Amino acid sequence: MAGALTLHWSPKSPYVRKVMVCAHELGLVDRLELVRSVAAMLKPNPAIMAVNPLSKIPTLVREDGPPLFDSVVICEYRTSWPADRCSPPGASRAGRRCAGMLSATGCSTR
Numbered sequence: 813m814a815g816a817l818t819l820h821w822s823p824k825s826p827y828v829r830k831v832m833v834c835a836h837e838l839g840l841v842d843r844l845e846l847v848r849s850v851a852a853m854l855k856p857n858p859a860i861m862a863v864n865p866l867s868k869i870p871t872l873v874r875e876d877g878p879p880l881f882d883s884v885v886i887c888e889y890r891t892s893w894p895a896d897r898c899s900p901p902g903a904s905r906a907g908r909r910c911a912g913m914l915s916a917t918g919c920s921t922r
């Protein structure tokens with residue numbers, strides 16, 4: 813079973829709500845610790861910045877891996893969970909997560 817998961821969260825964010833829909837649909841919402849976090853373009857949040865240089869929500873903090881950000885990346889990670897119960901995620905999945913986060917920061921080379 814994967815380690816603890818903390819989601820920087822706000823009910824106002826449509827991107828957070830998308831991640832929550834994924835979590836509910838997969839029956840995995842009970843595994844999330846939700847931390848109410850304010851993300852505002854003009855006022856970076858140090859608690860989020862510590863794990864996500866973009867200071868955006870949603871940001872998922874994992875006990876057993878680096879933090880993930882961008883709702884598409886987090887949903888892709890979550891949808892891999894049922895398979896993760898049987899075997900560790902493959903390199904191609906990890907590569908897609910990495911590419912998604914690089915793309916979100918504008919650092920993608922593609």
Ligand SMILES: N[C@@H](CCC(=O)N[C@@H](CS)C(=O)NCC(=O)O)C(=O)O
Nearest residue numbers: 825826827851852853868869882883
């Ligand atoms: N592409 C990101 C967008 C996330 C996003 O823009 N979240 C907003 C809240 S709805 C935010 O954190 N804004 C703070 C900022 O832009 O500095 C995703 O899909 O997660």
